[in-house]
Amino acid sequence: MTNTIIWTIAIITVLGVLLALVLFLVAKKFRVEEDPRIDEVEKVMPGANCGGCGFAGCRAFAEAAVKAPNLDDNYCPVGGNDVMAKVAAILGYEVKAKAPQVAVVRCNGTCEARPRLNEYDGFASCAVKAALYSGDTGCSYGCLGCGDCVAACSFGALSMDPATGLPVVDEEKCTACGACAKACPKRIIELRPKGPRGMREYVSCVNRDKGPVAKRACANACIGCGLCAKTCTHEAIVMEGNIAYIDPAKCKLCRECEAVCPTGAIHGVNFPKPLDKDAVKARIAERKKKAAEAAKEAAHE
Amino acid sequence: MSKMIVSPSPHIHSKDSTRSLMLDVVIALMPAVLCSFVFYGWREILVMAVSVVSCLLLEWAITRFLLKKPSTLCDLSAVVTGILLALNLPYTTPWWVVFIGAVVAIGVAKMTFGGLGQNIWNPALVGRVFLLVSFPTYMTTWSMPQGLFGADAITGATPLGVINEGLMGGASVKDIMAQHGYDYGQMLFANLGGSAGEVCAIALLLGFVYLCCRRVIKPWITLTIFATVALTALIFWGVNPDRFTGPVFNLLTGGLILGACFMATDYVTSPMSVWGGVIFGVGIGFLTMMIRYFGSYPEGVSFAILIMNSFVPLINRAFHQKKFGRK
Amino acid sequence: MSKRSFAIGGVHPHDNKIARDCRIEALPLPPTVYLSVAQHIGAPSVPVVAPGDKVKVGQVIAEPGGFVSAYIHSSVSGTVKSVGPRADLAGRPVTHIEIAVEGDEWLEGIDTTDTLVTEIPADNKAIIEKVRQAGVVGLGGATFPTHVKLSPPPGSKCERVIINGCECEPYLTSDFRVLLEKGEQVVVGAAILSQVMGNVPCTIAIEENKPEAIAHIREVIAKLGFGCVDVMELKMRYPQGSEKQLIDAVMHRQVGSGGLPISVGAVVQNVGTALAVYDAVQKNKPLVDNVITVTGECFPKQANLQVRVGTPFTYIADCLGGVPADAAKAISGGPMMGKAIANLEASTVKGTSALLFLSEKQTRRAPETACIRCGKCADACPMGLEPFLLQKLSRSQDVEALEANAAQDCIECGCCLFSCPAHIPLLDIIRTGKGLALGAIRARAAAAKAAAEAAKK
Structure with missing residues (x-):
């Protein structure tokens, strides 16, 4: 009996030592040099x-x-x-600090503003839908509403709003990784700087059709009228092929563009107070009047 | 004009649905079910009812409360599992044992893996094998039935069980068969003693032919199982007819037909390609015979199918369809 | 001899040829036609007319934008109203030439009579040039410019021309009616094609559900005495009309992955194309009209119409009593591979074969349920692929595995989705995977080419 126990212990010990040796040698031989x-x-x-x-x-x-x-x-x-x-x-490198960014959905073609002309009955994926046709609304640029961006987000920061049919970004959860922007076949989602205290101004439309066509497709579309660009005193707005684009680096968040936009395509978010359109419009009118007077005087002199 | 539908092609669909396929399986099982009712009477009806109802109930409860998904009762797969489980039990099984079988089949073997299409093993078989291991008394002793609404009669064992025991006692196959009066004709039409579904081989084969005609299943798997069993038995029986039972006996007993026609051909747990199916069938046939000849259990079909089920992912990986224009 | 068919897969949808007994009728001219510049595979054509120009039927209004491109001719006579973007049937803006119809005056030199011309010109180069000038494209669906197909790359040899008269898509009957009513022209067209490809034999392949057409074409061949043309009766099976499957059925040869039919010595042309080739070569008539089946159980009237290219779908539907209230889907083409029409204002193109209306019950997709691993999709796939696997790989965008499992071989026939009992939108998903695999293959080929060129330098 004792013999058996001793033998067992001995064999197991020897085996253990041998295997450990093999492991050690293999590990040494196949060691990958890594920084x-x-x-x-x-x-x-x-x-x-x-x-x-x-x-x-x-x-x-x-x-x-x-x-x-x-x-x-x-x-x-x-x-x-x-x-x-x-x-x-x-x-031991230097790093340039970057302004924190957030994903911004540049489409506000809600179900109300953008009536559905047909019904999509295929696989619920924006990529599949975009490959098939221009979409179930008259706008061939806007959100397709199948939620590829939501599926692409690994942080749960995106969700579809059933009332508008558009994706909503949870700014707290968004890490600006850009997965949604890549997943969107219509390239609607843009990474923009979060802005001071989250305040930012952007054009929530990417429709490049001419004004009347865009307007017919969607009541909230940017019609490329250029009013915002004319109003902006900071040269922050450029017109590119029938749509306005606000350069976040130049925007001073004065909200004048938002006030003059005839279709409400320009959105301002996280501002402490709601926009008083009339007050801002009055301010712009005042400024224009003054400028006109100044010009008149200059002409006189 | 209402809104037009737009979708990628194709724009039409065949009439097949999961539900219609399962319904076909249920229809194919009906002859066997009716035969079991006729031979075993009201107690078999009770077993069947308990099995089907508890399978449905469990599936509903699990999808509703645990998985919180839409109900999958409509696809009828739980009904198929329920019927198959009942057919795999003796009619004398107490109702609570049947219920436990259903819990294992639906709860453990099917829903744990994520429901229909995800399970590795055939749910009904897992239920049956669990009961076989846990409640051997209920599962291996059989009472000879006396027809519809008849009283119980002599307690006995299945032909395979009898032979297994007899062989251990040193008798030869021929003697045992003669002693118990086994006769192949009887086995084909009314194989008394055993699981309820084994009672009538013809009824099972009728269902199998129906499934093949409706193109619900392809016959390869079943036919290879039969062929392998017959061939293996022929070789062993040819070598030593005293020690080993013959091919016809092995084909007709022990739920082989039930297993080969309805359990091995389960979509989810069988290979998809033709050659994969053949390998799968050969494996089941061979393992069945090995267990019958050399194992301690008299029967091997259930175990053989479950073992081969485990190999299906590997078989699917190894055997692919022949692609057009490629070697 | 038993009837032939292709080797792998296939499905048997109900053929529903409810318009088969309707004779071909000419549709009255619409008030305006809109001719797209992208009616073929390849580079879009370049418009050569300006608003205000007067055009006649058959006059060139757009020239090829490259080698793989085609001429476009005015299908009506009248005044060019505008040249600019207009939504196609998918709602996407494409350049269209709008022409207001005034009378029906054809360009001189076009033979508009019905006289059959059986004398085939001897100069093959001239024939190919005529086909090119007439803007003939493949009318079987892919609309590949025919003159390109008739000029095989050097080193390859054609052994047989196959005229595709399968029309395996349910509902469609235009090819059937053409075979019945214009069989002589089709046979002459087939003889022209066989001569151009080097006097090779030519087989007109027709499925068994069109016995009248088979008998009629046999009669015509005997009457006209073209020894090089024969008829082969095929089993009924979808997708027999697909190029690769048809070559497999007729010649028992399989075109390899990414290969062209010519690699196995075959050239396939559609019945409609053969007719267009006849018109172009024998009658100087460019491709300005084609036969379109207008059908559907929910549609009040079935018809096979000779329609001028560029006619709006709404006009066609209105001529036959308007779009029915219970029509839920309008399809350009057959129900298996046709395109759903999102914009009925769009107009027909050269390759339009049908306008089909399906009811909600016929076409609405059932909700997707779990895969039960039945393998019906793999059984149905005529390319021997495994759709259940490809859809999984497509969902996870595993490009390497997609390529290894031949996603790029998918012909998008729809058999997998048609047969799936779990109603999984297999093809919808696999199309994206096919795109990924093809993209990877093309990128690799481009990289290899660039490397080879760099090595030369």
Whole structure:
């Protein structure tokens, strides 16, 4: 009996030692030389593996960041400046702080404003629908409403609003990884700077048709009238092929464009007070009057 | 004019639906069900009712309360599982044992994996094997029935069980068969003793032919099982007819026909390609015979099917359809 | 001899040829036609007319925009009203030439009589040039410019011309009626094609559900005495009219992945194309009209109409009593591969074969349920693919696996979606996967080409 026990213990011990030796040798032989900083960088990453940086995941980003000579082309939109500062500290690089961004849906063709002309009965995917035809409304540029962006978001920041048929971005959850913008076949979603205290102004339409055509398709469409561009005193608005675009870098959030837009295509969000259109319009009229007077005087002199 | 529908092509659909296919399976099972009612009487009707109702109830409850998904009762797959489970049990099984079988079949084998289409093993078979292992007494002793509404009679064992026991006692196959008066004609039409579904081979085959004609299933799997069983039995029986039972006996007993026609051909748990199906069938046939000849259980079909079910993902991976214009 | 068919897969939808007994009638001219510049596969044509120009029937109004492109001729006589974007049947803006119809004056030199011309000109180059000048494109669905198909790449040899008279799509009867009523012209067209391809034999393939057409064409061949043309009766099975499947059925040869029919020595032309070739070569008549089946159980009147290219769908429907109230879907083409019409104001193109109306009950898709792994899609796939697997890979956008499982071979016939008992929109999803796989293959080919060129330098 005792013999058996002793033998068992002996065999198992010898076996254990032998196997440990084999493991040790194999590990040594097949050891992959890796920059230890990759692990360090990976540790400070958010770990969402969303691909927002353009790499397959956080590990791939870490590898690329360690290999690169600087951090100019590598930025983790999810972690933002905090994470990038940590990465920079590990690698000894400089990092340019970027303004935090958020996904913005540039379509406000609600069910009411944009009547459905036909009914789509295929697979509920914007990509499939876009490949088939121009969509179930008269607007061939607007949101298709099948929610490919919602499916693409790995942070649960997007949801479809059943009342409007449009996606809604939860600014708290949005990390500006850009997955939704890539998934949208109509390229409606844009990453824009969040703005001071989240305040920002943008044109919520991408319809490039001429005014009357766009208007017929959707009551809320940008008709390319250019009123906003004429009104803007900061040269922040450019007209590109029948649509206005507000450059967030130049916009001073005066909300004058929003007030003059005849179709309500320009949206301002997170402002503390609702827009008093009449007051702003009066202000613009006042300014124009003064300018006209000044011009008259200048002409006199 | 109302709004026109727009969708990618094609714009029409065949009449097939999951529900219609399952309904065809139910129809195909009807001869066997009716035969079991006729031979075993009201107690079999009770087993069948408990089995089907509890399968439906469990499926409904699980989709409603656990998965919180729309109900899948309409696809009739739970009805098929219920009928198959009942056909795999002896008519004397107490109602609560049947219920436990249903819990294992629907709750464990089907819904745990995500419901119809996701399960690895045939639900009814998992239920049956669970009962076979847990309640061997109820599952292996049979009372000889006395027809519709008749009283119970002699307690006995299945032909396979009898032979297994006899062989262990040292008797030869021929002696045992003669002693118990087994006769192939009787087995084909009224194989008394065993699971309810095994009672009438002709009824089962009728259902199988119906399914093939309706193109619900393809016959390859079933036919290869039959062929493999017959061939294996022929070889062993040819070598030693005293020790091993013959091909006809093996084809007609132990739920082989029920298993080969209705359980092995279950879409979800069988390979999709023709050659995959053949491999699957050969595996089931061979394993069945090995278990029957050398295992401690007298029967092997259920185990063989479940074992081969486990290989289906691998078989599907290895055997693909022949692609057009490619070698 | 047993009837032939293709080797793998296929389905048997009810053929519903309810318009089969309607004779071809000419549709009255519409007040205005809209001719798209993108009526064919390849580069869009370039308009050569301006608003205010007077045009006659058969006059060139747009020239080819490249080698794989086609001439477009005015299908009516009248005044060009505008040249500009107009929504096509999918609602997408495409350049159209709008012509207001005034009378019906044909260009000189076009033979509009019914006299049959059986004498085939000897110069093949001249024939191909005539076909090109007449703007003939494949009318079987893909609208590939015919002159390109008739000029096979050097080194390849055609062994047989196949005239596709399968019309395997349910409801469609235009090819059937053409075979019956213009059989002589089709046979002469087929003889022309066989001569152009190097005096090879020519087979007119017709499915068994059109026995009248088979008998009639056999009679015509015997009467006209074209020894090179014969008729083959095929089993009824969808998608027999698909090029690859048809070659498999007729010649028992399978075109490889990404290959052209000519790689196995076959050239396939549609019945309508053969007729257009006859018109172009023998009558100098460009492709300005085609036969369109207007049908559907919910549609009050069935018809096979000779329609000028560019006629609005609404005009066609109105001529036959308007769009019925219970029509839920309008389709340009057959129910298996046709395109749903989102914009009925759109006009016909050269390749339009039918205007089909389906009721809600016939066409509404049932809700998707779980895959039961029945394998019916794989059984149905004529390319031997596994749609259940491809749809999974398409959903996860696994490009490598999609390519390995031959998603790029999908011919989009719709058999998988048609047969799926779980109503999974297989083809809808696989199309995106096919796009991904094809994109990867093209990108690789482009990269290899660039590398080869760089190596040369």
